Amino acid sequence: MAAELIRASLLSFSAPPAEGVAEAVQHTEDGVLAMRDGRIEFAASSAAFVAQGGPLDACEDLRPGIALPGxxxxxxxxxxxxxxxxxxxxxxxxxxxxxxxxxxxxxxxxxxxxxxxxxxxxxxxxxxxxxxxxxxxxxxxxxxxxxxxxxxxxxxxxxxxxxxxxxxxxxxxxxxxxxxxxxxxxxxxxxxxxxxxxxxxxxxxxxxxxxxxxxxxxxxxxxxxxxxxxxxxxxxxxxxxxxxxxxxxxxxxxxxxxxxxxxxxxxxxxxxxxxxxxxxxxxxxxxxxxxxxxxxxxxxxxxxxxxxxxxxxxxxxxxxxxxxxxSMLKTLADGYRVGQLQGTSWHPLDAFHAITLGNAQALALGDRIGRLAPGYEADVVVLNARRNPALSRRLERVDTLQERLFAYMMLGDERDIERTYVGGRLAWRQAGAN
Ligand SMILES: [Zn+2]
Incomplete structure (x- = not known):
């Protein structure tokens, strides 16, 4: 089966960010994700994709969308x-x-x-x-x-x-x-x-x-x-x-x-x-x-x-x-509020780790889902805020990945789910999405 190729910002975790493990947060602003036969075949920068002979023009360009594990x-x-x-x-x-x-x-x-x-x-x-x-x-x-x-x-x-x-x-x-x-x-x-x-x-x-x-x-x-x-x-x-x-x-x-x-x-x-x-x-x-x-x-x-x-x-x-x-984005927003009422602020990197690899590990599935890494099952979500005016405007004013994720965490909802891939196949797309 031909690979499904998308170009987007890629974000995935290999460990809880709070634990300070090197490479716990894997973020590529301009990345390529290749999915084939239900699994992730490639997940890295577009430069690395080109360097190994990958056809960049065959990728569907979903930038500035952010691809995460489903x-x-x-x-x-x-x-x-x-x-x-x-x-x-x-x-x-x-x-x-x-x-x-x-x-x-x-x-x-x-x-x-x-x-x-x-x-x-x-x-x-x-x-x-x-x-x-x-x-x-x-x-x-x-x-x-x-x-x-x-x-x-x-x-x-x-x-x-x-x-x-x-x-x-x-x-x-x-x-x-x-x-x-x-x-x-x-x-x-x-x-x-x-x-x-x-x-x-x-x-x-x-x-x-x-x-x-x-x-x-x-x-x-x-x-x-x-x-x-x-x-x-x-x-x-x-x-x-x-x-x-x-x-x-x-x-x-x-x-x-x-x-x-x-x-x-x-x-x-x-x-x-x-x-x-x-x-x-x-x-x-x-x-x-x-x-x-x-x-x-x-x-x-x-x-x-x-x-x-x-x-x-x-x-x-x-x-x-x-x-x-x-919406797990809205669930994270409520989680942040619960923390605030007790004097702690849930860091967005930890929050997004929690609803991807963290939950996968809790359900004894951490070796199969929850990461964008070769060999993992190709369950992927692509976020894009273009249908959400408040979030779009907020994103114009953020500088760091942390701020960007926090904006999605507090202002995001199902309007921001541009694509959902399940087992490497497109399972959902926003009406009118490219
Ligand atoms: Zn219940």
Whole structure:
């Protein structure tokens, strides 16, 4: 297959910029990206491309666009995209009033299939090429999402949701249903670029028997992820303590059932205690910072610096539909605000590392996605601010890469996603783009 060649400003990371590793930030103002057979074949300066005999005039010129690794959303709910921005509640009431009714509709397999296709389109339009996704309790809806992602050649991780108490009966399964997911794992984990995540909704919604079944499933399939919620909201934590009186704390509820390990991904973690942070760090588990959701539901401000001091692995997620946008740029803007309220300013280089290589590593995919480097899978987003007047004007006044990225981080949104490539193929372009 002929290579797809684009010329743009290239930005990628090989390590967290804050750690001061040499070459952590790889930026080329005038670069060429060659994609062939789903992978990146070349990513360096146009001068280097010409020097090795590359045909510069065969490149599609997307300058002054910035090409980055496709964004990765480490926590998002696909059945909730139509309830973004629902008024007036905090977590537990929001679930009852908005999320549960929305998810109940996914019992209709045709509806779920249409929504799955739409969700994938929306992700690409927002520059997101990979995500760790909550589906619903319905196996058919989960399979619909896998099918939609497979059809697009996307790298996606998802799993059927488990809940056997404290949810409407239409959204409940059973402890036995967890073991039944072996069928889904065997069918979808490793199909195309898909992976499976065992997905109990949260401690409140699962009996001890169901959490034990989830732990047993992870033992049987150690290569799959565990994806759930943790320590998001005060009322949720209080109810969890009541339901699991023998557990030391919220982390211990999951720990006692074999659910805390290096492939465990916990959304939120806003109110974790010192002991919980130590335990998560010791086990190598990941906490997903979901700033948009935490602000919208009033859940609290995650102290990212404190988690970093404890050595807890971090990822970043939109948490749509409690988060208010699928845009990882807008998610970063909210993350910056959460930091500011606690006296820290999230450096834009670290922020863009977080939604590319950082999230890839948190999802155990750091050797495949998250970088513009030869051999990596060719998931790429190209940013261009021409449809965003406020950002365009701001960019006229910036001098450094840091300032430019910060402008995108604070003023950017889906209008600025000029192109999205998935597995080396054009998956989204702005109408009217060149
Ligand atoms: Zn969530």
């Amino acid at each position: 964004f990765i959303d480490a926590h998002v709910h696909f059945p909730q995209v139509d309830i973004i921005g629902s008024f007036g509640t905090q977590l537990l009431d929001w679930l009852e009033r908005y999320a549960f009714p929305a998810e109940t509709a996914f019992a209709d397999a045709d509806f779920a299939a249409a929504q799955a296709e739409r969700f994938m389109d929306l992700c690409f339009a927002h520059g997101t090429t990979s995500a760790l996704v909550f589906t619903t309790v319905h196996a058919a809806a989960t399979e619909a999402l896998f099918r939609a992602a497979l059809g697009r050649g996307a790298r996606l991780i998802a799993g059927k949701v488990h809940a056997d108490r404290n949810v409407p009966k239409e959204l409940a399964d059973s402890a036995d249903a967890v073991a039944g997911c072996a069928r889904l794992i065997e069918r979808w984990h490793g199909a195309g670029r898909l992976s499976y995540a065992v997905t109990p909704r949260f401690a409140i919604a699962s009996s001890p028997a169901q959490l034990s079944a989830a732990g047993a499933l992870l033992q049987r399939y150690p290569e799959v992820l565990l994806h759930t919620h943790l320590s998001e909201n005060a009322a949720e934590i209080a109810l969890t303590r009541k339901l699991f009186p023998a557990a030391r704390d919220y982390v211990d509820v999951y720990d006692c059932h074999g659910l805390v390990g290096e492939r465990s991904v916990f959304a939120h973690g806003v109110h974790l205690t010192e002991r919980e942070l130590e335990r998560l760090a010791e086990r190598g588990a990941t906490v997903v910072f979901c700033p948009s959701s935490n602000l919208f539901l009033g859940s609290g401000l995650l102290d990212v610096a404190k988690l970093q001091r404890h050595g807890v692995r971090l990822a970043v997620g939109s948490d749509v539909g409690a988060g208010t946008s699928l």
